[in-house]
Amino acid sequence: MITAKAPGKLYIAGEYAVVENGYPAILVALNQFVTCSIKVSPADTGRIISEQYHENSLLWRRQGDKMVVDQRDNPFAYILSAISVTEEYARSLDRQLQIYDIYIDSQLDSANGKKYGLGSSAAVTVATVKALCLFYDLPVDKDKLFKLAAIAHFAVQGNGSLGDVAASVYGGWIAYHSFDRQWLAEQRQYLDLPTLLDLPWPDLKIESLTAPANLQLLIGWTGSPASTSRLVDKISLFKARQQDKYHHFLEESKACIQRMIEGFHQADLDVIKREIRKNRELLKNLGANSGVQIETPILHELCRIAEDFGGAAKTSGAGGGDCGIVAIDGHADLDGLLAAWQTKKIEQLPLAVHFVNSIRRYKLKIK
Ligand SMILES: Nc1ncnc2c1ncn2[C@@H]1O[C@H](COP(=O)(O)OP(=O)(O)O)[C@@H](O)[C@H]1O
């Protein structure tokens, strides 16, 4: 049995702008995981079982190199896409394809029926690609794993920056610059996967960051998550209608994130906090200009309380509900802040930043 796990993520800054090629965002990986286990099937059918989607496990058969699923429109799209891309890579490296059972277990879908929006689709994709790379003993490092998972995720979702995939692959704090997805779509038609994985991808840049020792990250959850792709669509409409304002937002966001990255390089919490506040303002203006409520009243309260206690806070991800993040000095009155959140029914998610081992070390561990 081969097992691999991939962490969930949160956006720290740079949301929406990062959807455009080359624009940066900062994210963290969190210690909530999707686990994927694979074991050779003794039968001529394999099973895909997802603990959180019990009644929907589906049967598949092998027809030559194709995996054939006897059910359309299933909730396993990311798993199937991850399998298809990784097996394409395995075939190109002359691996003998096999029939196996895949088990997915997720801590990201929901806890007590609540959905926290920590990037389950990305983590499902990354965990599946990682487990299959181990299963077929494919030569991958984090860069290749990211590229395989990004291809698989993009094939299903079709929009989105893939920052969530990067956070899940690299772990820790990262600065992510999104790649040219149009270029990828074109090159996919002409190049085989090993060639595509070896090429540099235009605009793609992923840098691991070290957080200053005094930076404490707090996560508050306000409930009622909104649909990210619906919000992104609304921003696209704004982009089409008000190009100047939209481009102004993009440039301001990029400059802000670059200053924040410099704050990480200098281990300067004050700079990071200043730029979190700046990014919050930019996103609030984007929301006001486009008619999208990114910072809901309860997220506003979350930020106000955090500011009262000396933190710098903003919405995380697409907004419209869901999580807010706070960067605060670890010596501040964190208990007071959390108690004040509680009176407003803002729930702290007591999660920690998760650092991912290199694949090679990971492999040695499981052997
Ligand atoms: N445990 C799981 N097993 C199978 N598929 C999953 C699982 N968790 C998430 N997914 C896939 O990811 C999709 C949710 O992704 P999305 O709406 O983008 O949420 P998120 O913001 O958590 O990534 C589901 O519809 C399903 O296709």
Ligand SMILES: C[C@@](O)(CCOP(=O)(O)OP(=O)(O)O)CC(=O)O
């Ligand atoms: C708006 C965005 O920049 C950030 C959205 O982040 P969320 O964490 O809200 O969304 P999911 O990854 O779907 O959970 C869109 C993107 O980068 O794809």
